[in-house]
Amino acid sequence: MMQSPKVTLFGAAGEVTGSCTLVESEFSRVLVDFGMFQGAPEQELRNADPPPIDFAKLDAVVLTHAHVDHCGRLGMLSRLGFNGPIIVSDATSEILPRVLRSSATLQFVRVEEHGAGTAPSFEVLEPAHLMQSSRARDVPPVVLFGHRDADRVAKMVRAIPWSAWHELPGGMRVRLHHACHVVGAASVELELEHGGARRRVLCSGDIGPFDNPLLAAHQWPERAPDLVVMECTNGHRSLREKDAVRTFDAVVHDAVANGRRLLFPVFALGRAQQLQQHFARLSRDGALDGFQVYLDSGMAVHGATVLERHPRLLAPGPQRMMLRGESPL
Ligand SMILES: [Zn+2]
Numbered sequence: 001m002m003q004s005p006k007v008t009l010f011g012a013a014g015e016v017t018g019s020c021t022l023v024e025s026e027f028s029r030v031l032v033d034f035g036m037f038q039g040a041p042e043q044e045l046r047n048a049d050p051p052p053i054d055f056a057k058l059d060a061v062v063l064t065h066a067h068v069d070h071c072g073r074l075g076m077l078s079r080l081g082f083n084g085p086i087i088v089s090d091a092t093s094e095i096l097p098r099v100l101r102s103s104a105t106l107q108f109v110r111v112e113e114h115g116a117g118t119a120p121s122f123e124v125l126e127p128a129h130l131m132q133s134s135r136a137r138d139v140p141p142v143v144l145f146g147h148r149d150a151d152r153v154a155k156m157v158r159a160i161p162w163s164a165w166h167e168l169p170g171g172m173r174v175r176l177h178h179a180c181h182v183v184g185a186a187s188v189e190l191e192l193e194h195g196g197a198r199r200r201v202l203c204s205g206d207i208g209p210f211d212n213p214l215l216a217a218h219q220w221p222e223r224a225p226d227l228v229v230m231e232c233t234n235g236h237r238s239l240r241e242k243d244a245v246r247t248f249d250a251v252v253h254d255a256v257a258n259g260r261r262l263l264f265p266v267f268a269l270g271r272a273q274q275l276q277q278h279f280a281r282l283s284r285d286g287a288l289d290g291f292q293v294y295l296d297s298g299m300a301v302h303g304a305t306v307l308e309r310h311p312r313l314l315a316p317g318p319q320r321m322m323l324r325g326e327s328p329l
Pocket residue numbers: 065067181206
């Protein structure tokens with residue numbers, strides 16, 4: 001008999017991407033996140049090598065949020081023998097099928113580009129130990145799953161209400177707490193029977209920045225869990241949203257005044273909606289003066305639409321705007 005619930009990290013341990021955490025008790029096993037390894041080609045090749053988990057024996061997969069380093073390998077699940085529910089928040093259920101499909105498309109595009117010799121050229125500048133990896137562009141990219149797999153897996157997605165316990169097939173219970181990170185993001189709390197006692201494990205998922213002007217404040221469980229699995233990508237930095245906003249405003253004012261063009265490479269979920277909110281604010285303040293703003297990402301537009309459908313996920317100010325029939329975005 002196991003002495004305590006067992007937690008195994010198959011990715012995002014000592015690195016940033018590839019989140020995949022197995023939580024096991026005597027009677028049940030649940031996987032939290034199944035994300036892609038991203039970065040240099042040799043990192044990405046690791047995606048084709050699934051962790052040593054008996055996927056057919058998992059009771060459920062629970063997803064914290066729809067960033068690819070957390071959800072990017074879900075499309076492989078049916079091929080790996082998993083046939084249970086994929087538990088997500090309501091907002092994530094509206095985003096995930098689209099992320100899976102576009103991920104499948106992107107994988108095929110990369111194979112085609114590689115075959116045609118049109119793949120983008122790049123050089124790794126940091127970290128130093130990956131600088132050799134530029135050579136690895138000769139390695140053909142792998143296709144992990146196709147559109148049919150993505151659609152099959154999308155049918156396994158089950159949205160559950162926020163903050164309420166939900167019973168899983170093997171006897172564990174799961175509860176989602178709003179995580180102030182991107183639309184639909186959750187911290188996952190699992191309660192499991194072990195050695196005659198109930199134990200609680202909290203997987204934080206990605207969290208922060210906390211003074212986010214767009215999203216509601218983070219929710220925490222009312223009682224401390226027995227074990228916390230905490231992401232700490234930015235744990236060594238103090239991220240000050242106010243300083244970032246001041247810099248952003250100054251850059252935009254300069255561009256408007258001097259006829260410059262700005263290009264912002266951003267994550268489609270998260271930063272894109274935050275920038276939209278700041279541009280909308282500057283527009284309402286009359287500071288854009290005819291300056292045109294283009295958002296070149298269907299996924300980013302979709303993320304904004306989903307956020308507007310779930311005003312309870314918004315910070316108080318944007319939520320009040322929605323109630324007045326205006327969009328903060
Ligand atoms: Zn994330």
